Amino acid sequence: MHLDLKQRFDSIRQRVWCAEMAAGRQPGKTKIVAVSKTQSADAIRHLYELGQRDFAESYLQEALPKMEVLRDLDITWHYIGRIQTNKTRDIATHFDWIQSVDREKVGRRLSEQRPEGLPDLNICIQVNISHEAGKAGVTPEGVQELASSLSGMDHLVVRGLMAIPERDSHEGGTSTSHSDLHKIYRALQQQGFKLDTLSMGMSDDLEVAIENGATAVRIGTALFGARN
Numbered sequence: 001m002h003l004d005l006k007q008r009f010d011s012i013r014q015r016v017w018c019a020e021m022a023a024g025r026q027p028g029k030t031k032i033v034a035v036s037k038t039q040s041a042d043a044i045r046h047l048y049e050l051g052q053r054d055f056a057e058s059y060l061q062e063a064l065p066k067m068e069v070l071r072d073l074d075i076t077w078h079y080i081g082r083i084q085t086n087k088t089r090d091i092a093t094h095f096d097w098i099q100s101v102d103r104e105k106v107g108r109r110l111s112e113q114r115p116e117g118l119p120d121l122n123i124c125i126q127v128n129i130s131h132e133a134g135k136a137g138v139t140p141e142g143v144q145e146l147a148s149s150l151s152g153m154d155h156l157v158v159r160g161l162m163a164i165p166e167r168d169s170h171e172g173g174t175s176t177s178h179s180d181l182h183k184i185y186r187a188l189q190q191q192g193f194k195l196d197t198l199s200m201g202m203s204d205d206l207e208v209a210i211e212n213g214a215t216a217v218r219i220g221t222a223l224f225g226a227r228n
């Protein structure tokens, strides 16, 4: 099983490297975030031993016990799941990055509840880029206003945008959703927001994401195998 993990990790790094080269980007710059939801602490530890440092979780109740078991490791933890307001204190306490902030109220609570003595929380604004009903994320039209209000909060650093583009949007290798998100990101940078993180691309769409400017990809299945 752990031999498979090594092979899959090598294969993902290869795919990312090829996509960076194809896009004329500097190879090795894209951050690979390993999405470890539903995976065991043991599997996370093995991937860590292979050199992976950034891990992402979607469910707080599942993540906290694993994080406790893995306390001895120097992991950068990303939260990428839905955020209920009654969970913000735990999220603000245990994670380094929150990639799924999509409303001001959640941002305000995360900022207020970030424990003293810890570095400011790194934030990505989640954007519902494909305008899907019922999907998390602020609308593309609402991104700028949310970025402005989050930027004023004491214990947050707004690092960029995160999205899960609709699957249909990238069939055949082109994607309006990915390029739309890149345009919003560029526009914010031009307005003076100091952003360095465009988090899009998962197991199936990392190539098209990197082609469209992704700086971070979030990979679950292609690293760990299918989730139960």
Ligand SMILES: *Cc1c(COP(=O)(O)O)cnc(C)c1O
Pocket (backbone or CB within 6 Å): 035, 037, 058, 080, 081, 164, 202, 203, 204, 218, 219, 220, 221, 222
């Ligand atoms: C589960 C998840 C991923 C990883 O998806 P895979 O297709 O398994 O690579 C990435 N981002 C978010 C927000 C997720 O919930």
